[in-house]
Amino acid sequence: MIENTDLSVLVEPTLTWYEANKRDLPWRKDKDPYHIWVSEVMLQQTRVEAVIPYYERFMTALPTIEALAKCQEDPLLKLWEGLGYYNRVRNMQKAAQTICAEYGGQMPQTYDGIVALSGIGPYTAGAIASIAFDERVPAVDGNVLRILSRVSQDDSDILKDATKKRMTAQLSQIMPKEAGAFNQALMEIGALVCIPNGQPKCDLCPWQPFCLAYKNDTYDRLPVKTKAKPRRIEEKTVLLIQDGQKIVLRKRPSKGLLAGLYELPNIEGYLTEEEALAFVRGQNLAPLQIKKLPEAKHIFSHIEWLMQGFLIQVADVDSFQQDEDLSKGPQDYLLVDIDKTRKEYAIPSAFDKYAEFIALHRMD
DNA sequence: GAAGCGTGGTG
DNA sequence: TCACCAAGCTT
Incomplete structure (x- = not known):
C-alpha cells in the first residue's frame, strides 16, 4: 500500500477532462435531488445502459418524492421488475415516507441528514450531497476505488472497509468546491477510461502522467479484490x-x-x-x-x-x-x-x- | 467482518 | 461455458 500519495495534482486535469467528456445522461439534466437519488439507487451494482429505460419509466410514473411515498407496493415492484436487488426500491419508498413526514417532502440538504435515510449509505449520500447541493464530501464507489488503486498502485483489498475509509479520507483532503462535478468525474473516468474489464484506455486518460500502474504496467493486477465464495x-x-x-x-x-x-x-x-x-x-x-x-x-x-x-x-x-x-x-x-x-x-x-x-x- | 441480496454484459 | 463484473446497503 502506498502512503501519502498526493492526489491534489489530479484535481484540475480531472475537472477539465470531465467538462469535455461527460456523457449526456437523463439524470444529468438538472440537479433535482430526487432525480439524483433515484438514479444513484438504480445505479447501485447496475450498469448505466440497463438503468436508463428504468429511470425514464420510473420518473414518469412517480415524478415526485410524495408520489413515491404513496405508491402501492405491487406497482412499485413492477416498476423495478428486472433491475434486481428489490430491497433498494422498498428502502427508497421508506425514505420517501420519512422525507414527507419529517422534512416536508424536501430531501434533507446535508450529508448527515441524507445518510440517515433508509437505503442510503456512504456512497449514495455523498453522491446526492455533492451533486445536488455541492457539499464537499466524497462519493466513493467501485469506479473510484479502482482508479485510485491504480493511480497510486495500491494493492489494498478495495472491498475492505478500511480501504474505503482511507481513500475517502484522502479524497476529502483534496475535494474542490465543485464537489459534484469532481465526484462524477472520478466515476466517469472509471466508467469510460480506466475500465474494469479489458484494456484501460490510458491514452485518453487525464491521469496518465501521474499513474503508477501505467508507469509500471501493473493495471491488470489492480484493483485487488477478495474472491467471492462459491454459490x-x-x-x-x-x-x-x-x-x-x-x-x-x-x-x-x-x-x-x-x-x-x-x-x-x-x-x-x-x-x-x-x-x-x-x-x-x-x-x-x-x-x-x-x-x-x-x-x-x-x-x-x-x-x-x-x-x-x-x-x-x-x-x-x-x-x-x-x-x-x-x-x-x-x-x-x-x-x-x-x-x-x-x-x-x-x-x-x-x-x-x-x-x-x-x-x-x-x-x- | 461476513453474508445476503439480482440481473445482464463481457472476455 | 463460466468467472468476473456494475454508480452498495443492510443486518
Whole structure:
C-alpha cells in the first residue's frame, strides 16, 4: 500500500477532462435531488445502459418524492421488475415516507441528514450531497476505488472497509468546491477510461502522467479484490398450473430473496411426474394432463437454481380459489388471468424460461 | 467482518 | 461455458 500519495495534482486535469467528456445522461439534466437519488439507487451494482429505460419509466410514473411515498407496493415492484436487488426500491419508498413526514417532502440538504435515510449509505449520500447541493464530501464507489488503486498502485483489498475509509479520507483532503462535478468525474473516468474489464484506455486518460500502474504496467493486477465464495446450488421443480384462462401464481414472503415478488409455484428438489401430480391434487385441484418442460438454470449473485418444470392442465382452476385453507397457508397463492400475468405482476427473471410457456399451451 | 441480496454484459 | 463484473446497503 502506498502512503501519502498526493492526489491534489489530479484535481484540475480531472475537472477539465470531465467538462469535455461527460456523457449526456437523463439524470444529468438538472440537479433535482430526487432525480439524483433515484438514479444513484438504480445505479447501485447496475450498469448505466440497463438503468436508463428504468429511470425514464420510473420518473414518469412517480415524478415526485410524495408520489413515491404513496405508491402501492405491487406497482412499485413492477416498476423495478428486472433491475434486481428489490430491497433498494422498498428502502427508497421508506425514505420517501420519512422525507414527507419529517422534512416536508424536501430531501434533507446535508450529508448527515441524507445518510440517515433508509437505503442510503456512504456512497449514495455523498453522491446526492455533492451533486445536488455541492457539499464537499466524497462519493466513493467501485469506479473510484479502482482508479485510485491504480493511480497510486495500491494493492489494498478495495472491498475492505478500511480501504474505503482511507481513500475517502484522502479524497476529502483534496475535494474542490465543485464537489459534484469532481465526484462524477472520478466515476466517469472509471466508467469510460480506466475500465474494469479489458484494456484501460490510458491514452485518453487525464491521469496518465501521474499513474503508477501505467508507469509500471501493473493495471491488470489492480484493483485487488477478495474472491467471492462459491454459490450454493438449489434444485427446484417449477409448476405451471393452469386451465384455459387462469394460472396459479404465488406471492413470495416479504423478507429474503426476491421478497414480495410473484412467482410460479415451485418445490425444492426434482419431483417425478407422480409427485408433481400429487402436489397439485393436494391443493384441491384435478389435474388432467402433465407435460415436462425444459430444464433451466438461473444464476443469482449467491445462489444457483437448477430447475425442471411441468406444465399441468387442471379442470376448473376456480375451485382452487374457494379453498379456505389455501389462504391460511404459509404460501400466498392466487389465480391470475393468463393475459394479465406478465403485464401486471412483478415476476423475477429467474422464471423467464417457464413464463414463456404461460400463453402457449392453452387447451381451448 | 461476513453474508445476503439480482440481473445482464463481457472476455 | 463460466468467472468476473456494475454508480452498495443492510443486518
